[in-house]
Amino acid sequence: VNIYPQRMMKLSVKNDGKESQVSFVARKNIVYVSAIELASALNANHYFNSKSAKVELKFSDYNLKFTAANQFAVLISRKDNSQEILQIPLSTLYIGSDVFIPIQYTSNLIERAMGGKIVFNSGKKHIDVFGGKVEPPVAVQVEESDTETGYRPPLVEKEIVNSPYDIYDLTIDEKSNGTLIRLKSQKKIIKQPRSSIKDGKLYLYLSGVTFDLQKIRSTKTAGLVRTVEFKDIAGNFQLEFKLKDGYSTHETFLDIDNNDILITIHNKKFEHTESPVIDNMKKWEFDVVVIDAGHGGKDPGAIGITGAREKDINLAIALKLGKLIEQNMPDVKVVYTRDDDTFVELYKRGKIANENNGKLFVSIHCNSLGKGSEGVRGFEVYLLRPGRTKKAIEIAEFENSVIRFEENPDRYQELTDENFILVSMAHSQYMRFSEKFSEILFNDWHKSVEIPARGIRQAGFYVLVGASMPSVLVESGYISNKQDEAYLKSSAGQTAVAKSIYNSLVEYRNYYNQEFEDTGG
Structure with missing residues (x-):
């Protein structure tokens, strides 16, 4: 835009x-x-x-x-x-x-x-x-790093292709949230391919490309795909994937870095109650904010350097934030995933958000590091993407470890980079709004909060996976640091954090409403 x-x-x-x-x-x-x-x-x-x-x-x-x-x-x-x-x-x-x-x-x-x-x-x-x-290229080695500034993914050898066909291979892989279909292409596909699902079959329509039919017909199926058929209808090619029961939605993408066509078929593991494709302005109206106080009940979360419990701080901030919204934005409904010291499973938090047709999901947490890191302090806001720094991955692993308290932790398959592709793509339609709220909050934080802002990060948090709406996870500070812990334990500190999130929400709602006025929904 x-x-x-x-x-x-x-x-x-x-x-x-x-x-x-x-x-x-x-x-x-x-x-x-x-x-x-x-x-x-x-x-x-x-x-x-x-x-x-x-x-x-x-x-x-x-x-x-x-x-x-x-x-x-x-x-x-x-x-x-x-x-x-x-x-x-x-x-x-x-x-x-x-x-x-x-x-x-x-x-x-x-x-x-x-x-x-x-x-x-x-x-x-x-x-x-x-x-x-x-001047012309002269090779320079850059030292590999895994720091706060970035992450270098493993080097993958470029595939050497010796095929006369544009579409030279087809792979189907089962992932944690569905099935990923990849059509490997040597030709730059300019136009977004059309696709649809009808009567248990997924159709992909292409023209102006050649196919290695032997490869396609010998493709090993997996996940939600039962069979694959190829049809040539007057020069317009159609791939037909017969699906198994258990699929929900699908998306088709162009991988501009390597010319491939990607199709994701989502299963019903994290299916939301409402389709994200909403066809009228009423359903897009910014009228529900979901506040998620991290941890609770038998799960204390992180323990501070002097014994403060993360779950208590999270709940206090959440309730103060909700009160600010209720007092100043009467047309916005506040939904809490918990409003007392109870344990709520991660998948249920997303389910609560979806059932209430939330327009923004804010999960409130506190950070903590082990011995030797007591000097680290600061606020961070996280988006749902594969972790790109060692520290971000460790933080996500800790927040996700809450599933050990749940009756059925097997419902969450590890969100590796490989499995994450479907989750990230499913959330892509909300990501620009999540990014915008994160940006507003990052810029507003220093105005009222005495904890320094460390930045906007990305990592894989289970609690964000199930929420089919713009969503962020706020780490208010490091309670392994004396200054941050003392501030977050205080009523004044909790109020300041809640006020910063509230102020950001007000600015974000103006942006959100303007976006839909400009696009007509």
């Missing part, structure tokens, strides 16, 4: 004695610069894909890719094509036919890509560039 017209200004860039200007916009003291113009100022080439709203800055050893309205960048090695996914606290902007990036949070990424140094002077609106490589 292209954002509203901005007042465009110019900042200066000095690179190797040469001065140039780059367009920028300012939002809440954050400077967003034109990625395309910055590439030129850095003497780098660039590639812009208007269909996917992606821009790629091309340096000698690395390419750096940004996507509009997204908080993730991809650093690509030109030596071996390996990729590193990097997270920034704020989403990029889409203005005109350009991606604008928050320079305060991306200069370090650009430095890695270019092999030089960037110094941004916010007051003077000036960038100084030192060094950097723009």
Whole structure:
């Protein structure tokens, strides 16, 4: 979605004695610069894909890719094509036919890509560039890391294809939340393929491509797929997947990085009571907020450095937040997954949210680390995606460990990166709203809360999986830290946290309503 017209200004860039200007916009003291113009100022080439709203800055050893309205960048090695996914606290902007990036949070990424140094002077609106490589590629090894700034996935060898066909293979894999079908393609598929489900069969329609029929007919079925058939109807090709009982919805995607076509068929394990495809404005109305106080009852959650129980802090903040909403937003219904010291299973929390047709799900928690990490403090907000840092994965593992208190913990298959693809895709329609609320909360936090904001993270939390709506998990602070624990134990601290979440919710609702007014639902 292209954002509203901005007042465009110019900042200066000095690179190797040469001065140039780059367009920028300012939002809440954050400077967003034109990625395309910055590439030129850095003497780098660039590639812009208007269909996917992606821009790629091309340096000698690395390419750096940004996507509009997204908080993730991809650093690509030109030596071996390996990729590193990097997270920034704020989403990029889409203005005109350009991606604008928050320079305060991306200069370090650009430095890695270019092999030089960037110094941004916010007051003077000036960038100084030192060094950097723009000559033909010379291999440079970047030390592999697993830190707060990013995660380097295992290097996967590029598949060598020796086939005369466009669609040269078909694989079907069972995942924790359904079945993943992948059509491997050598040809760039430009148009989104059509697909539908009727009478227990999933149909995929394609034209203008060739198929390796032998491969397709010998495909080993799995999961929800019983059989596969191929039909040629006057040059229009149709793949027909006969399904087993137990499917709910499906989605079809283009994997723009490798040309493949992906189809996800969701099973009913985490099925919600209402379809996410809502056809009238009344059902989209922002009228229900679901507040989830983490842990409870026989599950105390984390224990603070002086003995504070996470479950008590979470509940206190949740009730204060709910009271603020009820007092100031009478047209918004507050739904608690728990409003006292009781234990509620994780899957039931999502079920409660769906049954009440929630428009936003906020899960409230506190963080804790082991001995030796008492100095770590700060607030974090998490989105539902595979964990990209060691610490994020550890936090998710702790929060997910609550299932040991449940009668049937086997209902949750481990959310590995492999199994996560279906969950992430199912939530993709809500992700931009989840990201927006996270961004608003991150920016508002420091105004009323005395705990520093550490950033927006991603990890796999079971409690977020079942909620079919925009959803975030808030880690209010580290109760393994004396300062954070004392603050979060106090009524004043709990009120400040609740107030920050409430203020963010008010701003988010305005954004949410504006989005649906502009799109007509």
